[in-house]
Amino acid sequence: MTAAPPVPLRVALLGCGTVGSAVLRLIEDQADDLTARIGRPVEVVGIAVRRPAHHPDVPQHLLTTDAAALVARDDVDLVVEVIGGIEPARSLMYAAFASGKSVVSANKALLAEDGPALHAAAAEAGVDLYYEAAVAGAIPLLRPLRESLAGDQLRRVVGIVNGTTNYILSRMAETGAGFAEALAEATELGYAEADPTADVDGFDAAAKAAILASLAFHTPVSSADVYREGISAVSATDVARAAEIGCTVKLLAICERVPNGAGTDTVAVRVHPAMIPTTHPLAAVGGAFNAVFVEAEAAGQLMFYGQGAGGEPTASAVLGDLVAVARNRVAGASGQGPTGYADLAIRPMAETPTRYHVSLDVADRPGVLAAVAQEFARQDVSISTVRQTGRGDAATLVIVTHSAPDAALSATIAALRDMPAVRGVTSVLRVEGLS
Ligand SMILES: NC(=O)c1ccc[n+]([C@@H]2O[C@H](COP(=O)([O-])OP(=O)(O)OC[C@H]3O[C@@H](n4cnc5c(N)ncnc54)[C@H](O)[C@@H]3O)[C@@H](O)[C@H]2O)c1
Ligand SMILES: N[C@@H](CCO)C(=O)O
Numbered sequence: 001m002t003a004a005p006p007v008p009l010r011v012a013l014l015g016c017g018t019v020g021s022a023v024l025r026l027i028e029d030q031a032d033d034l035t036a037r038i039g040r041p042v043e044v045v046g047i048a049v050r051r052p053a054h055h056p057d058v059p060q061h062l063l064t065t066d067a068a069a070l071v072a073r074d075d076v077d078l079v080v081e082v083i084g085g086i087e088p089a090r091s092l093m094y095a096a097f098a099s100g101k102s103v104v105s106a107n108k109a110l111l112a113e114d115g116p117a118l119h120a121a122a123a124e125a126g127v128d129l130y131y132e133a134a135v136a137g138a139i140p141l142l143r144p145l146r147e148s149l150a151g152d153q154l155r156r157v158v159g160i161v162n163g164t165t166n167y168i169l170s171r172m173a174e175t176g177a178g179f180a181e182a183l184a185e186a187t188e189l190g191y192a193e194a195d196p197t198a199d200v201d202g203f204d205a206a207a208k209a210a211i212l213a214s215l216a217f218h219t220p221v222s223s224a225d226v227y228r229e230g231i232s233a234v235s236a237t238d239v240a241r242a243a244e245i246g247c248t249v250k251l252l253a254i255c256e257r258v259p260n261g262a263g264t265d266t267v268a269v270r271v272h273p274a275m276i277p278t279t280h281p282l283a284a285v286g287g288a289f290n291a292v293f294v295e296a297e298a299a300g301q302l303m304f305y306g307q308g309a310g311g312e313p314t315a316s317a318v319l320g321d322l323v324a325v326a327r328n329r330v331a332g333a334s335g336q337g338p339t340g341y342a343d344l345a346i347r348p349m350a351e352t353p354t355r356y357h358v359s360l361d362v363a364d365r366p367g368v369l370a371a372v373a374q375e376f377a378r379q380d381v382s383i384s385t386v387r388q389t390g391r392g393d394a395a396t397l398v399i400v401t402h403s404a405p406d407a408a409l410s411a412t413i414a415a416l417r418d419m420p421a422v423r424g425v426t427s428v429l430r431v432e433g434l435s
C-alpha cells in the first residue's frame with residue numbers, strides 16, 4: 001500500500017504586480033525544494049488582482065478581483081499580501097488572522113502605521129505575521145534583529161533603505177543624469193513604489209526606519225515618529241559641493257537610542273539626505289542596493305548589504321518568510337513577534353545633534369565673514385571649517401559646523417537667509433560620519 005500524498009499548504013496571493021508575479025514564479029520554479037524544506041507542498045489556490053486582463057500569463061482560473069472572498073475561503077491556509085498601501089491590505093490581514101491564517105507581507109507602509117495592533121491580532125489568533133521583504137528587500141535584516149541579536153543591546157541602526165532614491169542619487173553623482181530621467185529608470189526597473197513620491201519624499205524610508213527602530217530598541221515606533229526629508233530638494237550644486245569636500249550625498253535612515261538630559265534613554269529616528277565621506281562604507285552602496293549598519297554593545301559593528309528592491313530579490317525574502325510560517329503551521333506553532341516592552345519616549349528632531357554643511361553666496365567686503373560667523377555664535381553653533389572662494393565683488397563661503405541641536409542649526413540658516421550681505425544660501429545639507 002502506498003502512503004497518501006501529503007496535503008498541500010494552500011496559499012492565497014493578494015496582488016500580482018512586480019513582487020507578486022515574482023513570488024508566483026519562484027513558488028512554481030522551486031516547488032520540489034519547497035516541499036522538501038517544509039514537509040508539505042505549497043499550492044497557490046487563488047490570486048487577487050485589480051485587473052485580471054493585465055495578467056495574461058497567470059492561470060486564469062486562479063484570478064479574482066474579490067480579495068476578501070479569497071482570504072475567507074476554507075481551502076486557504078496562508079496569505080501572502082503584496083498589494084501594498086493601507087487599505088484594503090489592513091482589513092484583509094485582520095480577516096486572515098480572524099480565520100486562523102498566517103500572513104506574509106512586504107508592506108512597510110502598513111506595518112509602520114499599525115504594527116502593534118496587527119501583531120496583537122496575530123498573537124491573539126495564534127498565527128504569524130512575517131514581513132522580511134518590507135525592509136531592505138532581499139537582505140535578511142528583520143529576523144537577525146528579532147532573533148539573532150535578541151540577547152544584545154542595540155545603540156544605533158543607520159542605513160540606506162530606499163533603492164529608488166539611492167539609484168537616483170547614484171546616477172546624479174556618476175553620470176550627471178537629471179532627477180526625472182533617473183526616476184523614470186528606477187520605475188522601469190521595478191524599484192519605485194506605485195506612487196514614487198513615497199520614495200522621493202522619504203515616506204518609504206521613514207516607514208522602514210520605524211520598523212527597524214521598533215525591532216532594534218524593543219519599543220513601538222510608527223512612521224509619524226520619524227523626522228523625514230526626501231531628496232526632491234537635493235540639487236546638482238549639493239552633489240558638486242559634496243564632491244569638493246570628499247563626500248557623496250545619500251538618503252540615510254538613522255535610528256538611535258540616546259539618553260536625554262535626565263539620563264533616561266530615548267529613541268531618535270530620522271530620514272534625510274546627508275553628505276558622507278566617500279571613504280565611508282555606505283558611500284560605496286550604489287544603484288538600488290541597500291546597506292544597513294547595526295551597532296550593538298556586545299556584537300560591535302555589523303553590516304548588512306544587498307539588493308533592496310526589485311521583483312525577484314523581494315520575492316526571495318517573501319519566500320523565506322513563507323517557508324518559516326509554513327513550517328510553523330506544520331508544527332502547529334507560531335513564531336515570536338516583536339516586543340515593545342521598553343516603551344521609550346521619542347526624542348524630537350529639534351533636540352537631536354546634527355552637523356550642517358552650508359554654502360553661501362555673499363558680498364566680498366570686510367566684515368561679512370565676521371557677521372556670518374556671528375549668526376552661528378548667536379545660536380551657540382560652533383564652526384568646524386570655513387572655505388572662501390572669491391569672484392569679483394561676490395564670494396562663496398562654505399561652512400561645516402560642529403554638532404549642535406538641529407533646531408539651533410536650522411535657526412542659524414533662517415537668520416543667514418535674512419542677512420543683507422548674504423545673496424543666497426545655495427546649499428544646505430546635514431553631514432554624517434565626518435571626523
Ligand atoms: N517593488 C519592490 O521593489 C518592492 C520591494 C519591497 C517591498 N515592496 C512592497 O511590496 C508590495 C507590492 O509592491 P509591488 O511593487 O509589487 O506593487 P505593484 O503595484 O507592482 O503591484 C500591486 C498589485 O496589487 C494589486 N492590487 C491593488 N489593489 C488591489 C485590490 N484592492 N485587490 C486586489 N489586488 C489589488 C494590483 O493589481 C497589482 O497586481 C508593496 O507593499 C511594496 O511596498 C515592493
Ligand atoms: N520602493 C522601494 C522598494 C523596496 O522597498 C525602494 O525603492 O526601495
Ligand code: NA
Nearest residue numbers: 132135137139
Ligand atoms: Na529584508
